Amino acid sequence: xxQLVESGGGTVQPGGSLRLSCEYSGFVFDTYTIGWxxxxxxxxxxxxxxxxxxxxxSYYKSSVKGRFTISIDNAKNTVYLQMNELKPEDTxxxxxxxxxxxxxxxxxxxxxxxxxxxxxxxxx
Numbered sequence: 805x806x807q808l809v810e811s812g813g814g815t816v817q818p819g820g821s822l823r824l825s826c827e828y829s830g831f832v833f834d835t836y837t838i839g840w841x842x843x844x845x846x847x848x849x850x851x852x853x854x855x856x857x858x859x860x861x862s863y864y865k866s867s868v869k870g871r872f873t874i875s876i877d878n879a880k881n882t883v884y885l886q887m888n889e890l891k892p893e894d895t896x897x898x899x900x901x902x903x904x905x906x907x908x909x910x911x912x913x914x915x916x917x918x919x920x921x922x923x924x925x926x927x928x
Contacts, residue, residue, distance in 0.1 A: 806830040806917040808838075808900050813922030816890055824885040824922060826900030834858065837903045838883040839915060840874060842924075844896035851910025855883060863908040890926045897921040 812824040826838060839854035853874040855862045862874050873886040883900060901915035 806902050806904070808902055808917060808919035810898060810900050810919045810922040813898060813924045815925040815927065817928050818891055818926055820890050820926070821886070821888045822890065822924060824887070824898055824900075824924075826883040826885075826919060828881050828883065828900070828902060831857075831902065831904060833904060835904075835906045837905065837907050837909070838876065839901050839903070839910060840872075840883075840885045841899045841901060841910075841912060841915075842894070842896045843899070843921075844893070847896075849899070849912050851912060853885065854908065854910060856906045856908075858906055861908075863910065865910055887924075890924075892926050895924060895926050897923055 808828045810826050835858045840852045841849050843849040852868050853864045855874045855876050871889045875884045899921045900919045902917045903915050
């Protein structure tokens with residue numbers, strides 16, 4: 805079974821940075837996609853970025869492009885989300901999710917497996 809676990813959340817001041825980690829296991833094949841998602845209080849879950857395990861190609865939601873960077877360390881089975889210039893509106897629960905094909909999608913409904921989430925609070 806595919807399992808994903810997020811870590812690295814916390815409280816940070818506006819303008820600060822955080823790096824989230826997603827440790828994963830259980831993918832049957834070498835090609836899969838890991839995505840990062842956010843659910844702000846009272847809002848629907850939205851996709852932020854995803855990465856293809858086979859070649860490291862990535863895709864971003866336009867509103868985070870340039871501030872957030874997704875990367876993968878296949879040796880550690882870990883995907884990272886480096887978040888810079890954080891804003892109060894970045895506050896929310898952050899999830900990683902997996903999909904056992906190579907794709908560029910941030911559609912929540914396309915992802916099969918999800919981690920439990922890690923909370924990020926951006927506040928002064």
